[in-house]
Amino acid sequence: MDIFPNDDFPTRLRDGKTFVHVCQSDDVLRRKGTRVEFDPELQIAIFRVADSLHAVSNICPHNHAPMLHEGEINAADCTIACPMHGWTYSLQTGKHTSSSHSHVVVYDVFEEDGAVWCEKPEPIEVAWKW
Numbered sequence: 108m109d110i111f112p113n114d115d116f117p118t119r120l121r122d123g124k125t126f127v128h129v130c131q132s133d134d135v136l137r138r139k140g141t142r143v144e145f146d147p148e149l150q151i152a153i154f155r156v157a158d159s160l161h162a163v164s165n166i167c168p169h170n171h172a173p174m175l176h177e178g179e180i181n182a183a184d185c186t187i188a189c190p191m192h193g194w195t196y197s198l199q200t201g202k203h204t205s206s207s208h209s210h211v212v213v214y215d216v217f218e219e220d221g222a223v224w225c226e227k228p229e230p231i232e233v234a235w236k237w
């Protein structure tokens with residue numbers, strides 16, 4: 108599922124962060140990521156592992172590919188493997204599982220009364236250049 112939040116999406120403050128109501132709980136499936144695109148450089152992939160939601164940047168740092176939502180979830184390790192070349196990241200810490208030089212940003216996400224609320228990402232300076 109792809110979601111494109113705009114100013115009509117409800118927001119709320121929690122723990123000093125702005126959260127956006129991006130979808131309903133039923134929209135986040137167990138074996139498939141949900142992509143939330145705030146803008147092309149600010150994409151979040153939400154995953155359901157066991158009974159918990161996890162949210163990380165959808166853009167794989169290897170080739171700057173916005174593909175992690177289509178990656179393979181390893182529920183036992185709570186990781187996501189990029190579908191492009193297999194770089195694998197912890198959904199809890201964002202760290203690459205075998206390299207200390209790569210990570211994805213982890214975002215807060217929670218469910219309440221059947222609604223999924225995702226931390227609104229701050230605009231970033233894009234350092235990536237082809």
Ligand code: FES
Pocket residue numbers: 167168169170171172189190191192193194
């Ligand atoms: S683009 Fe993700 S592993 Fe290469």
